[in-house]
Amino acid sequence: MKLRNLIFLLGLLPFGALAQQKPAAEVFSLSEVRLLDSPFKKAMMTDMNYILDLDMDRLLAPYLKEAGLKPKAENYGNWENTGLDGHIGGHYLSALAKMYAATGDQRMKDRMDYMLSELKRAQDANGDGYLSGVPGGKAMWQEISEGKIDAGSFSLNKKWVPLYNIHKIYAGLYDAYTFGGSEEAKEMLIGLTDWAIQLVQNLADDQIQDMLRSEHGGLNEIFADVADITGDEKYLKLAKQFSHRAILDPLIKHEDHLTGMHANTQIPKVIGFxxxxxxxxxxxxxDAARYFWENVVDKRTVSIGGNSVREHFHPVDDFSSMIESEQGPETCNTYNMLKLxxxxxxxxxxxxxxxxxERALYNHILSTEEPDHGGFVYFTPMRPGHYRVYSQPQTSFWCCVGSGLENHTKYGELIYAHLGDDIYVNLFIPSTLNWKEKGLELTQETKFPDAESTTLTINPEKKSTFTLYVRYPKWVEEGALKVVINGKEHEVDGTPGQYVALNRKWKKGDKVELTLPMRTTVEQLPDGESYYSILHGPIVMAAKTDTTDMVGLYADDSRGGHIASGQKYPLNEMPVIAGTVEHVASAVKAVEGQPLTFTIDGLYPEKYKDLELIPFFRLHDSRYMVYFNVVSPDDLVAMEKKTAFLEAEKKALEDATVDLVFPGEQQPESDHFIESENTNSGVNQDKHWRDATGWFSYLLTDKDGDAGKLRIMYFGLDNGRNFSISINGEKLTDVSLDGSKGFEFFTIDYDIPQDILDKAAGKLRVKFEADPGSVAGGIYEVRLMEK
Incomplete structure (x- = not known):
């Protein structure tokens, strides 16, 4: 038993630590589980190469600079020198610690120790426990401590999500202690947490809650972790202070207010709850956390296990944006959903x-790393015929690179778990478990999902009685699971969605063989649209379409390099399945001699009839289909005409758009370097907006000199709002919204004078400024349009 758990049980802590209605199961340490050859092990080793490609001194530079020390190298670029400086360094420390635990590779330990030594230099130089790479952070935190708080979802006191940023180094230190065994990391973590207590000691609760409107990662989780480590109630108090009540309180009441919210801002908060x-x-x-999980998984998640469009939760009854957008589920979201x-x-x-x-691990996380060249995926589009973009070690420093570095280190974390002496077998991944505390080894050999079976070999040092709980997955039909122990069939006492309990006195060499028959099923988009995903067992099947026009397939260092910005092929030209939903599964035919490879009868148009379905996690460097529109043959022509018309309208608008901002959406605003004073944002009929009693501005780019006008979207009922629009400091127009357009969105085009364009050199800062006593906006879209 772990020492700290023994202390809790003895009642020596001053608060009700780890109080449970029933005993909690425990994970095994990553160091107790070793992956055997499989796609997961290959992904882990590819990740290790990516880790080794990164220059630690460049990742450390922001921390040394903020401590007043001379860095040994310059910051990396991209997000690492445009305001989120240092965030990858925290993820990198976590990845090193987890990779060391998962593999025992000494290079990971050496790198972790070097990172900690340099971070300790920075923390010591700061002198008060503070450690962060937030540029200009010390002055900003001083303002915060004095109650000067200017918070928005994407910023805090005009800094790009500094609380989110600092959470990454908190998590890195915690992981270096928990997975890497570093006592120094533990002391640094406690020192940094003591600094946070000092930061907010003079703030009222409502001031802290106001600050938490800015994205802050899982700070409440990490402070609860410190309370767990130390047994000191002051850290639990801090964790509660950093728990965002605007999110927590509705969840406690089982109220769904999630639509329109920035998805990955909320998930870490809930982990913290x-x-x-x-x-x-x-x-x-x-219970609030359970309700959130059920809402997101059951109502907002697509077949691969991911969620959100353009980083935001869309309505539960309208997944159309999921099909239309090139910015589908974000990897960070699933990273955090798996943690929850x-x-x-x-x-x-x-x-x-x-x-x-299992669904999310195989179909989203495993699919987000290019297996041969390396590189992590930010958005995984569900749009038919689109593609993904892969990061590169020296150019790309997005949030999903940070979580990506960690994702592929920890595949062993939940293959097994235990409750007392009993063991849960959760996932069918080739691996060995070495439970030294109990003198037990367990080996799992399988080719799953290419084979529908797995074999468990139990090797206790001496005969031992315990229960082996084997997962009976929902995707196995009732009565189809077979269990054979030492060559004899064992009666299965359980149904899909339960664990099968195998209790006996186990001896060395005992073998448990599981047969897990998979079947082909179709899964509709949760909103009831006619788009369906095809699965074989838990594996999402997808088809390669072509490899044309994949602009930026391997990302450069541009601010939007994580987005697959190549041409979006018209949906009316993408393959559909002509038939009825009831017959789709039977129309999927296995290709003889090729595991997990299928064809589909009834694909239309004819040119797609030979498309093959393969596991999505094996599909890379290509445009693809995950969701197919299923249409009855009689409706094909009408559907094609309607879709073609709508697609032509969208394409014409896209072709004429030079640059585009969606106000109120976090990443688009950050990517366009928003500046603001006294602004608000929200959602109206699923569209995000921003307005201001002061002003806000965006930096738009016209790299080819094609721009000629500015198109702004408004809402017709906004009334009595007077403001000006300027470009690069020169007034473009005055605007008065009088509510006369009614309950609809509308756009107005403003011609941009040529002299402004000539002087702009391709960079146009568009500013919306309220007249005295009035409001600028709401603004729903800002489009720079061709002449």
Missing amino acids: KRVAEVDGDESWA TKHLFLSDPEVKYMDYY
Whole structure:
């Protein structure tokens, strides 16, 4: 038993730590599980090469600069020198610690120790426990401590999400202690947490809550972790102070206010709610986390296990943007959903959590790393015929590079779990478990999902009685799971969605053979649209279409380099399945001699009839289909005409658009270097907006000199709003919104004078400024249009 758990049980802590209604399951350490040959191990080793390609001194530079020390190298570029300086350094420390635990590779340990030594220099130079790469952070934190707080979802006191940024180094230090065994990291973590207590000691709760409107990662989770580590109640108090009540309170009431919210801002908060509940036993907070998980997984998640469009939760009854957008599910979201799933499973080991975990692990996380060249994916478009973009070690420093570095280190974290002496077998991944505390080795040999079976070999040092809980997945039909122990068939006492309990006195060499028959199924988009994904067992099948026009397939260092900005092929030209939903599964035919390869009868148009379906996680460097429109033969012509008309309209608009900002959406605003004073943002009929009693501005780019006008989208009922629009400091026009357009969105084009364009040199800062006593906006779209 872990020492700190023993202390809790003895009641020596001053608060109700780890209070549970029933005993919690536990994960095995990453160092106790070793992957055997499989796509997961290959992904892990590819990740290791990416880790080794990165220059630690460049990642450390922001921390040394902020501490007043001379860096040994310059910052990396991209997000690492445009305001989010240092965020990858925290992820990198986490990745090193986890990779060292998962592999035992000494190079990872040496790098982790070097990172910690340099970070310790910076922390010591700061003198107060502070450690961060936020540029100009010290002055900003001083303002915060004095109650001068200017918070928005994307910024805090005009800095790009500094709380989110600093959370990454908190998490890195925690992981270096937890996975890497570094006591120095633990002391640095506690020192940094003490600094946070000092930061907010003079702030009222409502001031802290105002600050939390800015994205802040999982700070409440990490502070609860520190409370767990130390047993000191002051850190639990801090965790609660940093828990965003505007999100927590509706979840406690089971109210869904998620539509329009920036998705990955919310998920880490909810992990924190759950973690606080684990430490102090507040079941209402744990229930809020469960409700959130069920809402997101059951109502907002597509077949690969991901969620969100353009980083935001879309309406549960309208997934049309999921099909239309090139900015589909974000990898960071699924990284955090898996973390939340792990916590929920350990509190309540139910198969539903592992069914989702498996789905997301195989079909999203595993698919987000290019297996041969390396590189991580930010957005995974569900748009038929589109493609993904892969990061590169020296150019790309997005959030999903940070989480990507970690994703492929920890595939071993939930293959197995234990509750007391009993073991859960959750995932069918080739691996060995070495439970030294119990003197037990377990080896899992499988070619799953290419084969529908797995074999578990149990090797205790001496005969031992315990229960082996084997997951009966929902994707196996009732009665189809077969269990053979030492050559004899064992009666299966369980149904899909349960664990099958195998209790016996186990001896060295005992073998458990599981047969897990997979079947082909179709899964509709959750909103009921006629788009369907095809699965074989838990594996999402996808088809390569072509490899044309994949602009930026391997990303450069541009601010928007993570977006697959190549041509979006018209949806009316993409393959559809002509037939009925009831017959789709039977129309999928296995290709003889090729595992997990299928064809589909009834694909239309004819040129696509030979498309093959393969696991999505094996499909790379290509345009693809994950969702197919299923249309009855009688409706094909009408559908094609309607879709063609709509697609032509969209394409004409896209072709005429030089640059585009969606106000109120975090990443588009950050990518266009928003500046502002006294602004607000929100959502109206699923469209984001921004307005201001002061002003806000964006930097738009006209790299080819094609721009000629500015198109702004407004809402017809906005009334009594008077403001000006200027470009590069020169007034373009005055605007008065009088509410006369009614309940609709409308656009107005403003011609840009040629002299402004000539002087702009391709960079146009568009500013919206309220007249005295009035409001600028709301502004729903800002488009720079061709002449």
